[in-house]
Amino acid sequence: xxxxxxxxxxxxxxxxxxxxxxxxxxxxxxxxxxxxxxxxxxxxxxxxxxxxxxxxxxxxxxxxxxxxxxxxxxxxxxxxxxxxxxxxxxxxxxxxxxxxxxxxxxxxxxxxxxxxxxxxxxxxxxxxxxxxxxxxxxxxxxxxxxxxxxxxxxxxxxxxxxxxxxxxxxxxxxxxxxxxxxxxxxxxxxxxxxxxxxxxxxxxxxxxxxxxxxxxxxxxxxxxxxxxxxxxxxxxxxxxxxxxxxxxxxxxxxxxxxxxxxxxxxxxxxxxxxxxxxxxxxxxxxxxxxxxxxxxxxxxxxxxxxxxxxxxxxxxxxxxxxxxxxxxxxxxxxxxxxxxxxxxxxxxxxxxxxxxxxxxxxxxxxxxxxxxxxxxxxxxxxxxxxxxxxx
Numbered sequence: 001x002x003x004x005x006x007x008x009x010x011x012x013x014x015x016x017x018x019x020x021x022x023x024x025x026x027x028x029x030x031x032x033x034x035x036x037x038x039x040x041x042x043x044x045x046x047x048x049x050x051x052x053x054x055x056x057x058x059x060x061x062x063x064x065x066x067x068x069x070x071x072x073x074x075x076x077x078x079x080x081x082x083x084x085x086x087x088x089x090x091x092x093x094x095x096x097x098x099x100x101x102x103x104x105x106x107x108x109x110x111x112x113x114x115x116x117x118x119x120x121x122x123x124x125x126x127x128x129x130x131x132x133x134x135x136x137x138x139x140x141x142x143x144x145x146x147x148x149x150x151x152x153x154x155x156x157x158x159x160x161x162x163x164x165x166x167x168x169x170x171x172x173x174x175x176x177x178x179x180x181x182x183x184x185x186x187x188x189x190x191x192x193x194x195x196x197x198x199x200x201x202x203x204x205x206x207x208x209x210x211x212x213x214x215x216x217x218x219x220x221x222x223x224x225x226x227x228x229x230x231x232x233x234x235x236x237x238x239x240x241x242x243x244x245x246x247x248x249x250x251x252x253x254x255x256x257x258x259x260x261x262x263x264x265x266x267x268x269x270x271x272x273x274x275x276x277x278x279x280x281x282x283x284x285x286x287x288x289x290x291x292x293x294x295x296x297x298x299x300x301x302x303x304x305x306x307x308x309x310x311x312x313x314x315x316x317x318x319x320x321x322x323x324x325x326x327x328x329x330x331x332x333x334x335x336x337x338x339x340x341x342x343x344x345x346x347x348x349x350x351x352x353x354x355x356x357x358x359x360x361x362x363x364x365x366x367x368x369x370x371x372x373x374x375x376x377x378x379x380x381x382x383x384x385x386x387x388x389x390x391x
Contacts, residue, residue, distance in 0.1 A: 001105055002044035004037060009036050013044035017051060035129050043179070048236035060146060064106060071137045080249050083236050090126075090133040093118055103138075104147055111151045119158035130235070177332035178206075179341075189315050196276055197295060198311055200269045205327060207263050209334030209352050211235065212327040214256075217248050218276070220293040226266055230355065233257045236302060243301040244289075248318050256353035270294070 002015035012032030020027055029047065034040040068091050076084050097114045098106055108209045118127050137150045142150050154194050178186065182217050183206055190199040202216055214237040214249070222231045235256075238246040251257055273294070280298055288298035297303055308327050316325070323329075331352070 001047060002041075004044060006037075007032050011040035013040045013047075015044055015047055015051070024097060030242065037135055058145075060104060060112055061102050063100055063147060065095050065101055067103050067141055068137055071072050071140045073138070074140065074259060074290075078150070080237075081247060082239075082249060086129070087133045087136070087288065090130045091137065093130050094134045094137075100236060102184065103141055106147075106151045107139075108153070108155070111230050112155055115155055115157065122159050122212060122272060131157060161230065176325075177336050178321070179338060182319075182323070183333055183337075185319050186315060186321060189319050193318055196280075198315065200266075200273045201308055202294060202312065202315075202330065203269055205267060205330035206333055207266050207280060209331050209338075211256075211331065211353075212308060213237065214251065216293075216295050216305060216308070218294045220294055222291060223262075223270060223294075225270075226370040228262055228270045229259050230262050230263070231259050236305070238304055241304045241306045243297060243299070246302060246304075251353065253353070253355040255350075258350065258353050260351055 002013045003072070004011065006012075010032060011034040012030060013034075014028050014030035015077040017027040019025065024340065029051075031043060034043060056089065072084060072088060075087065079087075098110075099302050101292060115127065115131060119131060122130075128164065136266075137149065138150045140153050141147045148366075187199065187203055187206070188200050202214070204213065208215075208230065211231065214232050216236040217234045218230075218232075222233075223229075224231070227316075233249050233251065234248045236246060237249045277294075277296065281300070284298055286298075287299060291300060291302075293300070293302045295303045303329070311329055312325075334347060338351070345357065
């Protein structure tokens with residue numbers, strides 16, 4: 001039973017709050033400043049009810065910035081370094097607004113105002129990433145009974161609004177991949193004008209649909225020449241593009257760990273590349289760091305993603321291709337060509353390493369110009385008799 005007493009001109013209460021786990025002594029919690037005795041009694045009753053139900057939240061001065069740091073130490077135990085980095089970057093926007101504020105004072109209204117403000121500056125997808133990161137932090141606080149409610153719950157996120165200008169700028173899905181003729185031009189340019197490794201890199205990406213990080217992480221031991229297969233079970237991570245400060249991480253999802261068949265043209269290019277690399281290795285033997293990477297620099301370190309991207313842009317300038325494509329576009333290109341070859345969507349999912357078939361269907365299942373023309377031709381043939389009658 002709480003003890004109610006008068007303190008100067010106001011009223012206060014003191015109530016039992018369990019035992020100190022270290023000393024075993026009773027813990028007393030109290031609050032003062034109530035105008036009347038009844039107010040103090042009601043507050044004491046509320047405290048005791050919350051305490052006995054396990055709903056009592058200890059007042060805390062822990063700031064949002066401190067909470068984010070604590071959460072990151074907890075998150076990295078099971079997460080990849082790349083995931084933590086992405087979350088940390090996103091959380092900086094929350095820290096900018098709430099960093100010095102005690103976590104128990106962050107209101108739903110204040111958080112919604114921050115999301116609305118960010119929505120005016122950043123894309124819908126990025127704001128969603130910021131929000132999902134903040135949700136993880138505040139849910140962690142809730143699970144550890146640091147806050148009474150989660151301010152990120154039931155927040156209204158911005159929705160993408162299409163305008164004529166944005167649709168014209170987007171220029172449809174066609175700019176996301178290369179048509180077969182465009183791919184042919186780029187690969188021939190890489191063959192005739194490219195540097196060592198260019199042709200293999202872009203052929204490998206186009207013929208396998210691998211993520212560029214998966215390709216750079218490849219070792220020679222991942223190739224089975226007899227079976228013409230390739231094992232994919234790691235990815236390259238190097239956010240600072242430092243040649244020697246890279247990491248090899250596990251793939252994006254469990255489904256990303258896969259073995260895929262590779263074309264004879266890729267096998268032939270690999271044999272040729274191995275001979276060229278052995279020659280470079282021999283010439284640079286004193287300082288060559290031989291770690292078995294297929295796509296290695298003259299010093300043996302794996303090539304960076306930035307290096308591959310720059311090589312692609314330089315080759316594109318020589319071609320007639322005007323699309324704003326990147327190394328990831330080869331993944332879209334590979335998928336569109338598989339669809340054109342009538343490969344089943346389930347096989348495409350497994351080859352690309354998608355955990356959810358909806359990802360394959362929603363993001364990649366776009367038809368190439370060739371398929372659309374074929375569909376138009378088939379329809380014309382089907383409707384020929386009717387069309388003749390109309391004319």
